[in-house]
Amino acid sequence: MRSLQTLLMATDFGSASHSLTLVTARLARVFGSRVVPLHVVDVHSDSILVDYYRRQIGQRLMDPLVETLKEENVELAHPIVLTGSVVDQILRKADELEADMIILGVGEPDDYGTVSAGPNAEAVMQRAHQPVLVIHPSTPLFLQRILCPFDGSETALRGLKNAIRLAQAFQAELRVVTVVPQVNWVTAAAEVGSFSNVHEQYSQQWEESFHTALGKTDFGGVNWSPEVRSGSASQELLAAASEMQADLIVMGATGKSGVTRMLLGSTTRRVLRKLPCSLLVVHDEDALQEELQADDVKVNQLAYAAATALLAEQSYEAALRKFDRVLARNPFHMAALEGKAKACEALGQYERAARCHRRAEVLRHES
Numbered sequence: 001m002r003s004l005q006t007l008l009m010a011t012d013f014g015s016a017s018h019s020l021t022l023v024t025a026r027l028a029r030v031f032g033s034r035v036v037p038l039h040v041v042d043v044h045s046d047s048i049l050v051d052y053y054r055r056q057i058g059q060r061l062m063d064p065l066v067e068t069l070k071e072e073n074v075e076l077a078h079p080i081v082l083t084g085s086v087v088d089q090i091l092r093k094a095d096e097l098e099a100d101m102i103i104l105g106v107g108e109p110d111d112y113g114t115v116s117a118g119p120n121a122e123a124v125m126q127r128a129h130q131p132v133l134v135i136h137p138s139t140p141l142f143l144q145r146i147l148c149p150f151d152g153s154e155t156a157l158r159g160l161k162n163a164i165r166l167a168q169a170f171q172a173e174l175r176v177v178t179v180v181p182q183v184n185w186v187t188a189a190a191e192v193g194s195f196s197n198v199h200e201q202y203s204q205q206w207e208e209s210f211h212t213a214l215g216k217t218d219f220g221g222v223n224w225s226p227e228v229r230s231g232s233a234s235q236e237l238l239a240a241a242s243e244m245q246a247d248l249i250v251m252g253a254t255g256k257s258g259v260t261r262m263l264l265g266s267t268t269r270r271v272l273r274k275l276p277c278s279l280l281v282v283h284d285e286d287a288l289q290e291e292l293q294a295d296d297v298k299v300n301q302l303a304y305a306a307a308t309a310l311l312a313e314q315s316y317e318a319a320l321r322k323f324d325r326v327l328a329r330n331p332f333h334m335a336a337l338e339g340k341a342k343a344c345e346a347l348g349q350y351e352r353a354a355r356c357h358r359r360a361e362v363l364r365h366e367s
Helices: 017-031 050-072 086-097 119-127 154-170 186-192 197-217 233-244 264-273 295-312 318-327 334-346 352-364
Strands: 006-010 034-039 080-083 101-105 132-135 146-151 175-180 224-230 248-252 280-281
Touching: 006 017, 006 086, 017 034, 017 050, 017 101, 017 132, 017 154, 017 352, 034 050, 080 086, 086 101, 086 119, 101 119, 101 280, 119 132, 119 264, 119 280, 146 154, 146 233, 154 175, 154 248, 154 280, 175 197, 175 233, 186 318, 197 224, 224 233, 248 264, 264 280, 295 318, 295 334, 318 334, 334 352
Parallel strands: 006 034, 006 101, 034 080, 101 132, 146 175, 146 248, 175 224, 248 280
Antiparallel strands: 132 280
């Protein structure tokens, strides 16, 4: 499970830069994250001219972006300007910083107004271990409508949990859509175990499974609605996003295995090439947020009790480690945030304490 401690914001200073900066700042305030601005100059040589160009980038383009982030009152790391392969440098820096999410500003509209994320964003999304959020140029500061495709797979469920968390953070409407795939008669018959009305039974079985899975999901007070569509996953997802006027799509990197596979990996690539809005892709290994099961809640309660006892005993470092463990499972644990702030203050870590106080204040405001 990930809490968003570090956001790597990679910018090309393109048309999405403003939206990228403001949405990143909003996420950082809600989740108490540190933002690391990054720009990679796609130059593969080392010379005085390259160094001069890097300095100019920092002075002319990065500085205004940093000022905007400061105005948004987020914790900000020193901006980084690198040269070399854009994709390799972003991935290397993300791993080096142990970033919890990579955020990219992408998309230059063509003559028809269609936005494509581009090969660099697609490559980062395919190769990154972390969740990757690509920001469309038209993305508003306050995400109001979130769309999440769901096929019942474990990865799709993780994507849904992320969508719920973001809908809570932004107080956004959430629509969960499933697409019944077009399959041949043999495949449908094998799935339903029958030889009559197989396509009707197949669609009905898919829809029932969809509603059953959603019925077991805790939406945490989010305003949400289900939708069932049929056809090509990518085409129907793009159509649903357009009809909903979605601000963000949240999806898993892979879908179901076997003959009824939804091929979310392929769907993701198609969506990236006709990007209707911002897109967050969650990988199998690194979901942004997972559901707290009953055992997790019990463990967290015990960990919080231990952290509180250690704080009372003035064992501040041990208490801090315990509070971090609680917040890793549940970054919205207000009491743990306040306890962590006290431990940090006792240890003289005033910047970390201030970060906890800011995060707690934002959560109180959002609740």
